Amino acid sequence: MFPINETMGQYSELFMLLAAGTYTVAFIAFAWDLAKSSRALRAVDLKAAAAVSPESSSDAGVKVPVAAGAAGGASGTVGAGRTEGHLAGPAGRAERPSSSVSARAQATGGAAGQTADASMSYGGERRAPARVAVALTILGAAIHAAGVVTRAIGSGRVPWGNMYEFLTTGAFVAVAVFLVVLIRRDLRFLGTFVVGLVIIMLVAASVAYWTPVGHLVPALQSYWLIIHVSIAVLSSALFTLTFAMSALQLVQSHRQRTIAAGGADKLGFMRLVPSALSLENLSYRINAIAFIGWTFTLMFGAIWAEKAWGRFWGWDTKEVWTFVIWVVYAGYLHARATRGWTGTRAAWLSIVGYLCVVFNFTIVNQFFNGLHSYSGL
Amino acid sequence: MSERVKSTKNRPAEESPKDHAPKDAAPMDALKEAKANAALPALGAGGMLRWAWTQLTSMRTALFLLLLLAVAAVPGSLFPQRPANPSVVTQYIKDNPDYGKILDSLQLYDVYSSAWFSAIYILLFISLIGCVVPRAIAHYRAMRSEPPRTPKRLSRLPEYGTLVVPAEAGIPASDAVENAAALLKKRGYRVAVRHDGERPSLGAERGFLKEVGNLVFHTSLIGVLVSVAVGGLFGYSGQRILVEGDTFVNTLVGYDQFNPGTNFQSSQLQPYSIQLDKFQIKFDRESQGKFGQPIDFTADVTTKENPGAPAKKEVLKVNEPVTLGGTSIYLTGNGYAPVVTVRDGKGNVAMQGPVVAKLQGDNYYSSVVIKVPDAKPDQLGFAGFFLPTAFVTDEGISFSGDPELINPQLSLNSYYGDLGLDKGAPQNVFELDVKDLTPLNARNLATKGITLAPGSTYTLPEGKGSISFDGVKRYVGVDIHHNPGQLSALIFALLAVAGLVISLYVNRRRVWVRTGRHEDGRTMVEYGLLARGEDHRLAGEAAAIRGLLQREWGLDPDGPGTPSSNSSPAGSAEPTKDR
Numbered sequence: 001m002f003p004i005n006e007t008m009g010q011y012s013e014l015f016m017l018l019a020a021g022t023y024t025v026a027f028i029a030f031a032w033d034l035a036k037s038s039r040a041l042r043a044v045d046l047k048a049a050a051a052v053s054p055e056s057s058s059d060a061g062v063k064v065p066v067a068a069g070a071a072g073g074a075s076g077t078v079g080a081g082r083t084e085g086h087l088a089g090p091a092g093r094a095e096r097p098s099s100s101v102s103a104r105a106q107a108t109g110g111a112a113g114q115t116a117d118a119s120m121s122y123g124g125e126r127r128a129p130a131r132v133a134v135a136l137t138i139l140g141a142a143i144h145a146a147g148v149v150t151r152a153i154g155s156g157r158v159p160w161g162n163m164y165e166f167l168t169t170g171a172f173v174a175v176a177v178f179l180v181v182l183i184r185r186d187l188r189f190l191g192t193f194v195v196g197l198v199i200i201m202l203v204a205a206s207v208a209y210w211t212p213v214g215h216l217v218p219a220l221q222s223y224w225l226i227i228h229v230s231i232a233v234l235s236s237a238l239f240t241l242t243f244a245m246s247a248l249q250l251v252q253s254h255r256q257r258t259i260a261a262g263g264a265d266k267l268g269f270m271r272l273v274p275s276a277l278s279l280e281n282l283s284y285r286i287n288a289i290a291f292i293g294w295t296f297t298l299m300f301g302a303i304w305a306e307k308a309w310g311r312f313w314g315w316d317t318k319e320v321w322t323f324v325i326w327v328v329y330a331g332y333l334h335a336r337a338t339r340g341w342t343g344t345r346a347a348w349l350s351i352v353g354y355l356c357v358v359f360n361f362t363i364v365n366q367f368f369n370g371l372h373s374y375s376g377l
Numbered sequence: 378m379s380e381r382v383k384s385t386k387n388r389p390a391e392e393s394p395k396d397h398a399p400k401d402a403a404p405m406d407a408l409k410e411a412k413a414n415a416a417l418p419a420l421g422a423g424g425m426l427r428w429a430w431t432q433l434t435s436m437r438t439a440l441f442l443l444l445l446l447a448v449a450a451v452p453g454s455l456f457p458q459r460p461a462n463p464s465v466v467t468q469y470i471k472d473n474p475d476y477g478k479i480l481d482s483l484q485l486y487d488v489y490s491s492a493w494f495s496a497i498y499i500l501l502f503i504s505l506i507g508c509v510v511p512r513a514i515a516h517y518r519a520m521r522s523e524p525p526r527t528p529k530r531l532s533r534l535p536e537y538g539t540l541v542v543p544a545e546a547g548i549p550a551s552d553a554v555e556n557a558a559a560l561l562k563k564r565g566y567r568v569a570v571r572h573d574g575e576r577p578s579l580g581a582e583r584g585f586l587k588e589v590g591n592l593v594f595h596t597s598l599i600g601v602l603v604s605v606a607v608g609g610l611f612g613y614s615g616q617r618i619l620v621e622g623d624t625f626v627n628t629l630v631g632y633d634q635f636n637p638g639t640n641f642q643s644s645q646l647q648p649y650s651i652q653l654d655k656f657q658i659k660f661d662r663e664s665q666g667k668f669g670q671p672i673d674f675t676a677d678v679t680t681k682e683n684p685g686a687p688a689k690k691e692v693l694k695v696n697e698p699v700t701l702g703g704t705s706i707y708l709t710g711n712g713y714a715p716v717v718t719v720r721d722g723k724g725n726v727a728m729q730g731p732v733v734a735k736l737q738g739d740n741y742y743s744s745v746v747i748k749v750p751d752a753k754p755d756q757l758g759f760a761g762f763f764l765p766t767a768f769v770t771d772e773g774i775s776f777s778g779d780p781e782l783i784n785p786q787l788s789l790n791s792y793y794g795d796l797g798l799d800k801g802a803p804q805n806v807f808e809l810d811v812k813d814l815t816p817l818n819a820r821n822l823a824t825k826g827i828t829l830a831p832g833s834t835y836t837l838p839e840g841k842g843s844i845s846f847d848g849v850k851r852y853v854g855v856d857i858h859h860n861p862g863q864l865s866a867l868i869f870a871l872l873a874v875a876g877l878v879i880s881l882y883v884n885r886r887r888v889w890v891r892t893g894r895h896e897d898g899r900t901m902v903e904y905g906l907l908a909r910g911e912d913h914r915l916a917g918e919a920a921a922i923r924g925l926l927q928r929e930w931g932l933d934p935d936g937p938g939t940p941s942s943n944s945s946p947a948g949s950a951e952p953t954k955d956r
Contacts, residue, residue, distance in 0.1 A: 001672065004663040214664035215672040218695040285913060288881045295877060299870050308696050310614065310707040310858040312866065313605070314461065315489050317454040327447035331440055336911070338436045349444075368454055 001215065002156025009154035009213035013206070015147030016168055020202040022140035023175075023195050029133035030191030034269045036129055041271040120185040120274060120282060130188045134179075137195060141175045148172050155213040160229045161220055163365060167205035171198045174237035181241070185282070189273045193244035224304035228297060235293030236357055238286050239329075243354035245283035246347040252276040253344055280343060284336055287350060291329045298326055317368040321360040328353040433500070434507030442501040449497050453488035456480060460487070502599060509595050516588045523569045524580035527889045534889075534905030536919035541937040542930050544898030551577050553892040553900050553930070560925050561888060578891040587910070590879025593872055600869030608862030612638045613645070620714045620731045620852040624652040627702060627857070645859070647702035652679040654690075656711060656851040660780055669740060669780055676708055676853050693855070703859055710854030712736050712743055715763050715787055716847040721752035722840055728752070731850045734763040735807045740777035741765045745787065746809045748796050752842060756796045759844065760809040761789030761826065787829040787846050791817040791837055817841060885909040886918060902926065902938075 148169050152159040159165045178194045181187055216225070253276035255267045273279070301322065306312040313319060332349040335341035432438060457465040466486045470477035484491035531537055542548050548556070554577040558568045566581035615632035617625050625631050627649050659673035676693040680701055691699050698705040714731035721727040727749045734743035747759035766779035767786035775788060792814035798804065817838055818824045827835045829846035836843045890904045904922065908915045923940055926932075 006664075212665060212667075214667040215661050215670075218671060218674050221673075222696040224696075281911075281913065284911070292874070292878060292881070295874055299874065302870070303867070304696075306863065307698065308707075309709070310698065310705060310856045311860065312863060315453055315458060316461070320450055320454040324447045324450050327443055327450070331443045331447065334436065334440045334443060338440050340437070341440060364454065 004156065004213055004215065005154045006213060007154075008150045012147045012151035012154055012213075013210075015143050015150060016202060016206060019140050019144035019147055020199055020206075022136055022143060023199050023202070026133050026136035026140055027192060027195045027199060029129050029136055030188070030195060033127055033129035033133055033188065034192060034272055037127055038269045038271040042268055045271075120187060120278065122186045127188070130191070133191055133195075134182065134188060137175065137191070138179060140195075141172065141179060144168075144172045144175065151213065155215070157216060158226050158230070160233060161216045161225070162211050163209040163361070164205050164211040166229070166233065166361070167201050167209060170233045170236055171201035171205070173233050174198055174201070174240045177234075177237045178241060187282075190241070190244050190248070193248070194241065197240055197244065219308055222304060222307065224300060224307065228300040228304050231293050231300065232297040235290045235297055236361075238290035238293065239354050239357050242283040242287045242290065242350055245279045245286075246350040246354075248273050249276045249279040249283065249347045250344060250351075252279060253347075276343070280347065283350060284346075287329060287332060291326075291333060294322075294326055294329060298322055317364055318360070321356065321364050325353055325356045325360060328356055430507060433504050434511075436508075439501065439504045439508060442497060442504060446497050446501060449494050450488070452485050456485050456488075458486060458488065460489070498602075502602060505595055505599065509592055512588070513592050516585070516592065519588075520585050524567060524582040525887065527571060527578040527580050527891060528905070531889055531891060531903050531905035534907050536906035536915055538904055538919060538923055538940040539938040540902040540904075540923070540926055540930070540932060541895075542900040542902065542932065544900075546900075546930060548900055548930060550575075550892040550894050550900050553902055554579050554890060556929050557890040557892075557902075557904075557926060560929060561890075561922070564922070564925075566888060576891055576893045578889060581888040581890075582886070584883050584885035584909075587880055587883040587885045590876040590881075590883060593876030594880055595876075597869045597873035597876060601866050601873065604862035604866035604869060606862070607865070608638070608860040610638050610640045611645075612858070612860040612862065613641045614856065614858045614860075616709075616854060616856055618710075618733055618852055618854050619651075619653040620733065621653055621656055621850045623852075624650050625855070626650045627704070632857070647682075647704075648684060649686075649702040650681045650684070651699070651701065651706060651855075653677075653853060654679055656853050658711070658780070658851075671780065674708060674711060674853075693853075704857050705859075707856040707858070708853055709856045710736075712852055712854075713741055713763060713765060713782075713785075714850045714852045715745065715785070716850060717747060717787075718845040718847055719747065719749045719752065719757060719759075719842065720844075721749070721757065721842040722755065723753055724842075725753070727757070727842070731852070733806075733852050737762070738777070740780045742777040744807065745789065746807055747789075747844075748798065748804075748806070748809065750796050750798045752793075755793040755841060756798075757837075757842060758792040758794075758796055758809050758811070758814055759789045759827075760792075760811070761787065763787050765849075782849055785831055785849055787827070789827040789829070789844070790819040791827060791841075791844070793817055793841050884912040884914065884918075886912065886915065888922065 148159050151165060151168070155161070155165075160169050174194065175198050178187070178190070248270075251267060252270055252273055255265065255270050256276055259265055301319070302312040305314070305316075305319070328349060332346055332353060335346045335349055457469050459466050469486075470481060480486065484493070488494055528534070542553060551572060554570055554572075558570050558579050558581070561568050561579070561581045564583070566583040568579055568581040570579045571577065613636065615635040617631065617633050619625055627646050629635060629643055629646065654677045656674070656676045658671050658675075661667050661670045661672045674695050678691050678693050678699065679688050680691050680699065681688050682702060693699045693706065693708050695708050698707045700706070712734055714733050716731045717728070718726060719728040728747070728751060732745055732747050734745045736742075737744050741763075743763045745759070745761055745763045747757075749757040749759075762775065764775060764777040764784075764786045765781060766777050766783040767775060768778040768784075769775050775786075778784075792809070792811055794814040797810065797813060804810070816822060818827050820826045824838050827844065829835060829844070831846055831848055834843055834845040885908065887907045887909070888904065890902065892900060892902050895901050904919075904926075906915055906919045906922075920940065924934070927934055927936075932938075
C-alpha cells in the first residue's frame with residue numbers, strides 16, 4: 001500500500017479546475033463553429049436553390065422547398081438533398097439513394113466538403129473555429145490527464161476508487177475517446193455535446209462528489225478494481241458519445257422530416273450535422289463496441305463479486321441496474337435488426353440506455369442501499 | 378409448455394404481440410381458452426399452435442420481451458428483497474401498513490423469483506430457443522450448399538465495379554474467372570465457378586462464422602441460465618461468527634445460519650474445520666477525511682480438510698477467500714467480543730467467555746447482550762454497549778472516539794427474572810426482551826448503570842451475583858458458499874462473449890464475378906458484392922478485391938473500368954485502414 005500524498009492531491013484538483021476552464025473555452029469555440037459553418041452552408045444551399053429553380057428564389061429566405069428536379073423522389077428539397085443524397089445508407093438497408101442522386105447533390109450542393117458526410121471523413125475546407133476548438137480540447141485533455149495522473153500518485157493507486165475519481169477519470173476517457181475518433185472521423189459537430197457533457201461531469205465531481213485523496217476500503221483492494229472499473233469507465237465514455245449522436249439523430253430526423261414536408265428549417269445549426277441515417281450507423285458501430293465492453297463489465301463484476309461476497313450474482317441494486325443497462329443495449333442491437341424498430345426507436349433505446357447509465361451512477365450509488373454503497377462518496 | 382404458449386398466443390391475429398406476453402400467469406383462463414380454441418374448426422388447434430409459435434419466436438416479440446425484462450428487473454432495486462434482507466422486508470411492511478401487504482401480494486419483495494418475472498424470462502428463453510434452433514438448421518444447410526447463383530444484373534448490387542483486361546494480355550474470359558476464383562479462395566471465400574458458355578461467372582461467399590457466433594452467443598445464454606438453476610438446486614450457503622480461538626466444523630450444527638438449495642443433502646457437507654487464530658485490522662492513520670477507517674483485514678486461520686487431516690496455516694482476507702472441501706470461505710464481517718465472567722447469586726460461575734458485540738455505529742460502537750440462563754436462583758440478563766475508546770460528551774452521551782482499544786468500556790443495564798429461553802422458542806441472541814424481567818441496574822434507577830473497564834468487577838445489587846470484564850477479543854463473520862453451477866456459468870459467459878464478438882465483427886459477404894470477351898478481343902470483367910446484415914466495410918472489401926484483381930492481371934489502377942459503389946461515397950473506401 002503506497003502512502004498518501006496530499007500535496008499531489010491538491011495539484012490534481014488544480015489541474016481539474018484548469019481543465020474544466022479550458023474545456024469551457026473549447027465549448028464556446030465548438031458552438032461558434034456550429035453557428036458559422038451552418039451560416040456558410042445555408043448560403044450555399046440558397047445559392048443552389050436559386051440555381052435549380054430561380055422562380056422560387058423569392059421565398060428561399062424563409063424556406064427552401066425546391067422541387068429539386070430529378071432528385072425529388074428521394075428528397076424533396078435541396079437542403080435535404082445535400083445531406084440525404086450525399087450520404088448513403090448502411091450496406092443492406094433499403095433507403096439507399098441511387099448514385100445519380102448522390103452525384104447531383106454533390107454538383108449542386110458544392111459544400112459537401114464542409115459538412116461531415118455519411119462516412120464522416122474530413123472534407124477539404126478548413127474550419128478555423130473548429131480547429132481552434134479541437135486544439136483547445138487537446139490542451140484541456142492534456143491538463144486533465146495531468147490531473148488524473150497526479151490524483152493516482154496522490155492516492156497511490158488507480159484513480160477510480162470513489163465517485164469523484166470515477167467521474168473525473170471517466171470524463172477524461174470520454175474526451176480521449178472523442179479525440180481518438182477525431183483522428184479518423186470528422187465528428188467535430190459533436191464537440192459542443194461531448195465537451196459540454198465533460199464540463200458537467202467535472203463540475204459535478206468537484207461540487208457534489210469531492211473527496212480528498214485516501215486509501216481504499218478492503219473490499220475494493222483487488223486487481224479486479226483495475227479491470228472491472230476501467231472497462232466500465234471506457235464503456236460509459238463510449239455510451240456518452242453515442243448518447244450525443246442519438247440525441248442529434250432525433251433532432252436531425254425531425255428536421256429532415258419537416259423539410260421534406262415543406263416546412264421551415266428552424267434548426268439551422270443542424271446543417272453541419274450529418275443526416276440522421278449516418279448518425280444512426282456510426283452510433284450503432286460505437287454502441288456495438290460499448291456493448292461488448294459492458295458485457296465484460298458485467299462479467300468481471302460477477303467474477304469479482306464471487307471473490308468478495310461469495311456469490312457471482314445476487315441482484316444487488318447495482319447489479320440490477322448493470323443488468324438493466326445490458327438488456328436495454330441488447331434490445332438496441334436487436335432493434336437494429338427488427339423491421340419498424342430502426343431509426344428513431346433505436347435512437348430512443350440508445351438514449352434510454354444512457355439515462356440508465358447515469359441513473360446507475362448517481363441515484364443508485366447515493367440513494368439505494370446495496371453492497372456497492374461504499375464505493376460512493 | 379405448449380399449453381402455456383398456447384394460452385398466451387391463441388388470440389386473434391389483429392392483436393399486436395405487445396398484448397400477449399405479460400398475461401401469462403392465469404392458468405384457469407389458459408384452460409378455458411385452450412378448450413375454446415379446441416372447438417375452433419377453421420385453423421384447428423394445430424394451426425393455432427403453429428401461429429402462436431410463429432408469433433412467440435418472432436423478432437418483435439423477442440425484442441418486446443427483452444425490454445419487458447429490463448423493466449421488470451427495476452422494482453427489485455426499489456423495494457427491499459427477501460433473499461438479500463428478510464428482516465428489512467418485515468420492517469418495511471410494518472412501516473408501511475397501507476401498501477406494504479399489497480406489494481407483498483404482488484411479489485415485489487421477491488421480484489426475481491416472482492411468477493411474473495419468471496414468466497417473462499421463461500417466455501424469452503422459449504422464444505430464443507424457437508429462434509435459435511431453426512436458424513441453426515438453416516445455417517447448417519447454408520454452409521453445406523453452394524454459393525448462390527450469379528444474379529443477372531450485378532450492377533444492382535450495393536458494390537459493383539468493372540475491369541477491362543486488354544487483348545494483348547492474352548487472358549481469356551474463362552481464365553479470368555479461374556484467376557478470380559483462386560484469389561477469392563485465398564481470401565477465405567468459398568467459391569463456385571460456373572462456366573456458362575460465353576459468360577463464365579463465379580459465386581463466392583464468406584463469413585459463415587458470423588452466424589455461428591450469433592448462435593453460440595444465444596445458446597450460451599441458455600447455458601448460463603441452466604448453470605444458475607443448477608447452483609440454486611444443489612448449492613448451499615451459510616454464515617458463522619468466529620471469535621479468536623473458535624473453530625468451525627462444516628456440519629449443519631456448526632452454522633449460525635444455513636440456506637440450503639432445493640436439492641441439498643446434508644451428506645454433501647465435508648467435515649472440514651477452520652480455526653481463527655488471530656484477526657488483525659490496520660486502520661488509516663494518514664488521510665484526513667478517512668482517519669480511522671479500516672484499510673486492511675487479515676485473519677490467520679488453521680484449516681483441516683478432514684478431522685484426521687494435517688493442520689494447515691492459511692490467511693483469510695477480504696477478496697481472498699479460502700477454499701476448502703468444495704466450498705469457499707469469505708471474510709464478511711468483524712467486531713469486538715468482550716470477555717466476561719458472570720457469577721450468580723450463589724457465587725458460582727454461571728457464564729464465562731466472549732460475547733459477540735453487534736456493530737451499531739462509528740468506531741466500533743457496538744451493542745452487547747448477555748443472557749445468563751444458568752444463573753441461580755434467578756436468571757440474569759444484561760444489555761448495553763461496548764466502546765473500544767470511550768468518550769463522554771458534556772451532555773453525558775457516550776461515544777467511541779477510535780476503532781482501536783485505547784479505552785475500552787462496557788456500559789450495561791442488568792435484569793433478573795425469566796429469560797423465556799426454557800420454553801424452547803428461538804430468540805435473537807442480539808436482543809434482550811425485558812418485558813418479563815425486573816431491572817437491577819439502569820441509568821434511571823438509583824443503582825445507575827454498570828460501567829466496566831477491563832479487569833474490573835461489579836457486584837450486582839440485591840445479592841444477585843457479579844459481572845467481571847476480563848478482556849477483549851476480536852471476532853469475524855464468515856460466509857461459506859458452495860455453488861456447483863459457478864464454473865459452468867463462467868464458461869458459458871466466456872463462450873457468449875466470444876460468440877458476441879464474432880457475430881459483431883465477422884461479416885457475411887457474397888461476391889460474384891462475371892467475365893466475357895468483347896468483340897475487339899478485350900476481356901471484360903464485372904463484379905458485385907452483397908453483405909448479409911450490416912457491413913460498413915463492404916466498400917473497403919470491394920476496393921481490396923478490385924486491387925487484387927488489378928495486380929493479378931497487371932492492370933493500371935486508373936485504367937478503364939469503374940469502381941462504382943452504390944452504398945457509400947467513394948471517399949469512405951479505405952481498404953488499407955479499415956482492414
